[in-house]
Amino acid sequence: xxxxxxxxRELVCERAKGCCERCHxxxxxxxxxxxxxxxxxxxxxxxxxxxxNAVLVCARxxxxxxxxxxxxxxxxWLVRQGAKPAEIPIWMEWQWVLLTNEGQVIPK
Numbered sequence: 001x002x003x004x005x006x007x008x009r010e011l012v013c014e015r016a017k018g019c020c021e022r023c024h025x026x027x028x029x030x031x032x033x034x035x036x037x038x039x040x041x042x043x044x045x046x047x048x049x050x051x052x053n054a055v056l057v058c059a060r061x062x063x064x065x066x067x068x069x070x071x072x073x074x075x076x077w078l079v080r081q082g083a084k085p086a087e088i089p090i091w092m093e094w095q096w097v098l099l100t101n102e103g104q105v106i107p108k
Contacts, residue, residue: 004032004049011103016056021092022065022077029059035090036079052086052099053079 004012012032019026035053036045047053055077057065065072072078076090089096089108096108 004054008049008051008054011051012054012056015051015099015103015105019056020058020061021055022057022061024093025058027058027060030056031059031062033057033062033065033077035077035085035088036081036083047085047101050085050101051103052084052101055090055099 009032015021018030020030033055034048035055036048038048065077069078073080076088076096079085079088086098086101089098091097092105098106098108100106
């Protein structure tokens with residue numbers, strides 16, 4: 001599987017309320033970002049295309065996440081290979097949270 005299935009896309013978009021989950025702005029260029037990259041064997045993991053591994057971001061934030069990898073790893077916007085995204089907190093809305101595969105956000 002190469003991307004998020006429609007039901008996961010829907011869960012993540014509902015969770016984000018149509019806004020970038022990083023900067024909280026709605027733009028026409030919204031994208032789903034894999035927190036744990038699909039390369040280096042990541043696409044073979046069972047949880048690759050789940051809601052806990054997905055965040056809705058604008059193109060600018062997506063570029064920032066990918067270009068500032070050390071910072072993105074620290075804040076959970078990126079997850080290391082071998083880690084489970086549902087277990088790695090992400091800094092959202094001024095707090096650490098966990099993302100579930102059911103599309104929920106749980107304060108850590």
